[in-house]
Amino acid sequence: MSSRRRPPGNDRRVRQSELPVEGEADQPWRFGPRGGGGGGGSSFNSRGGGGGSGSGNGGGGDLDNPAPSKVLGVFGLSLYTVDRDLRDIFTRYGKLADVQVVYDRKTGRSRGFAFVYFENIDDSKEAKENCHGMEIDGRKIRVDYSITQRAHTPTPGIYMGRPT
Numbered sequence: 001m002s003s004r005r006r007p008p009g010n011d012r013r014v015r016q017s018e019l020p021v022e023g024e025a026d027q028p029w030r031f032g033p034r035g036g037g038g039g040g041g042s043s044f045n046s047r048g049g050g051g052g053s054g055s056g057n058g059g060g061g062d063l064d065n066p067a068p069s070k071v072l073g074v075f076g077l078s079l080y081t082v083d084r085d086l087r088d089i090f091t092r093y094g095k096l097a098d099v100q101v102v103y104d105r106k107t108g109r110s111r112g113f114a115f116v117y118f119e120n121i122d123d124s125k126e127a128k129e130n131c132h133g134m135e136i137d138g139r140k141i142r143v144d145y146s147i148t149q150r151a152h153t154p155t156p157g158i159y160m161g162r163p164t
Contacts, residue, residue, distance in 0.1 A: 063147060070097075070124050071146035072116045077101070078137035079110045085136065090116050093130065094123025115146060
């Protein structure tokens with residue numbers, strides 16, 4: 001065990017409450033990207049508040065009650081569930097265009113959710129009704145309509161400013 005010591009003055013982290021406060025308008029980070037924090041809270045991670053038809057998420061309806069679409073999101077998957085497992089299950093309800101399990105780039109492990117693309121919206125409706133709550137690889141899954149209409153644009157892993 002080493003007996004190195006930290007230099008004086010670097011032995012604790014600065015708390016946000018200790019940062020100098022001049023004026024709320026001078027600190028856009030305090031209230032998130034939209035400025036103003038109306039309602040006494042931060043709007044940085046709020047899920048509501050946008051336009052009525054899913055502003056900022058590709059336009060597929062609201063988060064609680066997404067509009068029916070050909071794309072289903074399958075959530076709560078086991079780390080061991082792969083595309084082929086989902087394809088075998090969902091082809092019972094109609095012809096599939098694609099199945100994509102989402103993997104973490106760094107680790108290569110499943111992130112626990114996938115997207116199933118149907119060719120017909122009626123098939124996706126039937127699959128959602130029949131597969132919601134089903135157990136796959138020991139995990140009970142949740143199936144919902146996707147709220148995005150296309151894949152998100154990849155980012156470099158750092159904030160590059162508001163998309164234009």
